[in-house]
Amino acid sequence: MLNVLTRDEAVALIKEKTAQFVPETEKVNISSALGRTLAQDIVSKENIPSFDRTTVDGYAVIAEDTFGAGNSAPVQLDIAGEILMGENADFTLERGQCAKISTGGMLPKGANAAVMVEHTDSGEGLCLIYKSAAPYENVTKTGDDISQNETALKKGTVITPAQIGVLSALGVYEVPVYKKPVIAVISTGDEIVKDNPEKGQIRDINTYLLSSAVKNYGCEVYEYGAVRDSREEIENAVKSCIKKADAVLISGGSSAGTRDMTVDITDTLGKAYFHGIAMKPGKPTIFGIVENKPVFGLPGHPLAAYFVFRLIVTEYIKNIMNMHADKPEKSGSLAVNIPSNHGREEFLCVKFNENNEVVPLHTKSGIVSVLSEAEGFIRIPRNAEGMFKGTAVEIYEL
């Protein structure tokens, strides 16, 4: 009989046993990099911007020339030239000179500030400056955005549009990312049918729910489909999935015996490490390794299966790709008391009520609509003596 672990123990064990299963790296074009995970630090080869740029339309100046300028006492400067956008400003500003410049334009040598056109008057090669400029006022200096040799993005970063912006600024058009781990999904249960359920039967939910959760987490899915609660069928499914995927999820079956079958098959084909986590939902979670590939046994109830995916399986995914840790996404105060959970760490789907308080959604096992209605979930620690109305709670993304 395998031990029941706490969630922390379970996650630590999974991390230890899967640490070496780092996916291979590939390069993808920046246009396909959204949602992928960086496999290397991105170190800037250059300064961004690579030249001092003005942030206003107006005149590039030597700041010191403008000191003391004001509405009643403008400073007069010679217009030494105009800097066109995209042009290398290859002349040097001397004291007493200025140059016409547009937002984003390159400052000529010698210039160290810019004055907005609104604070100037010009004509006949001369410009009156009505406002003094501090050194580097209205200027983005070389390397202000990203400096040369700076680590601009860290390995393990999941690429969002913001990171795409940084990659394009650096000219990294071929982006080193981890190959998507392929995760197989097997659904088991004698009551599960593909469609048109008779009385006593239900449609396969977990195949679709878990497959989309896998994809949503940046992995590829190998959808095996549903099998009956038969040792032979499950064993064949696992063997087949181990060949095609990097990890296997088996959800269900609902009958008590199936869970033992899953442990048994895992232990026959490889090694089972635990059977049971002190968390609710998710108690009957199984973890093992078969042919250097992790096998997770998930509960049959869709809601419980989803929570085990979200809290346990994603820790494996994050670990092998160095992804950054989960952070609570929102917080709020409880609208009601929540009773003690008697020693199991508990997770509850919640939503916000009209007063923006956090309301736990009452769930019975097997209810999938709650997941769809929820705006997140909260965590009740092990051995909490219940939580009172008004308690501040952190809400995690489903």
Add this chain to the structure above:
Amino acid sequence: MLNVLTRDEAVALIKEKTAQFVPETEKVNISSALGRTLAQDIVSKENIPSFDRTTVDGYAVIAEDTFGAGNSAPVQLDIAGEILMGENADFTLERGQCAKISTGGMLPKGANAAVMVEHTDSGEGLCLIYKSAAPYENVTKTGDDISQNETALKKGTVITPAQIGVLSALGVYEVPVYKKPVIAVISTGDEIVKDNPEKGQIRDINTYLLSSAVKNYGCEVYEYGAVRDSREEIENAVKSCIKKADAVLISGGSSAGTRDMTVDITDTLGKAYFHGIAMKPGKPTIFGIVENKPVFGLPGHPLAAYFVFRLIVTEYIKNIMNMHADKPEKSGSLAVNIPSNHGREEFLCVKFNENNEVVPLHTKSGIVSVLSEAEGFIRIPRNAEGMFKGTAVEIYEL
């Protein structure tokens, strides 16, 4: 000269002028539905579950038979049969009878509760019940999850794994979604080059940043690329994009004249409605309609362009697909004072410090790395007299 609007006025005008541009509907297989937007309410044709199911392994009973049962006074019932998983329980339980049942199994007629196997003892066709069951204890009743004719999912819902779960429970394998709007992205600026920038030039950031933002919002992108600040080039780009896309985004150019060119081209090819929103960043935003397609002029600075996309363009996308409104995702308290913003609604990138306080990230125009570093953004209302350290602020997702 077109008026400068407040953001609310701008969004209201965009919604009014684009309300009829609802995308066509298509059906996609449930396996491809993740991230798409529902084009119809999903009304359940049946009860889920379609039969009373037990949530435990044990015995289906008539609750009234068990009343008064306890450890020292068990109730004895005849075992009338066993219900296998997936089987139609087509017999009726009489008073004094029970039936063996597994989690998820169908209750026989007459039964209205289940007792966990842990609270029973059985042998020789008889079962001792040591705990009384209330009516419907340990039972999910017909339609408890989703009832017949209930609207299970609303039109405009963006499909997450949770919704995939509901769709599969209902047997909706072909999902009615909106066709992805195609949004064209044009980047302008004489200083912008595809790669290998010389002094005075910078790489094209906005094409990649905005294209990925468009994709991230569930739309398709038509990437036109960068053009110079020439009336002819921009006009040709807009004409070409209008033919291929449902909406056009033009970012930049940095020079003052280009923005007027964009307004002018929009007004020549169609009609420009506004040029300027009282928000920071994002002031020089342009909106018009050409051949029944919206055209948005965005600032050239990547950060400002992204904010206008996130706050203005997405309102158009959400409007035509009935997507649900934005909600703040997190909240926190300010780590520092923020000065008054003098009448413009202001948006600031922020991150959390080690004390979990909210720190605004200092940005100069044109800085893209801030976007990547930020954990969200906050909004300073128009005419706010500044905000003090400790003020609770809501944080929106970037």
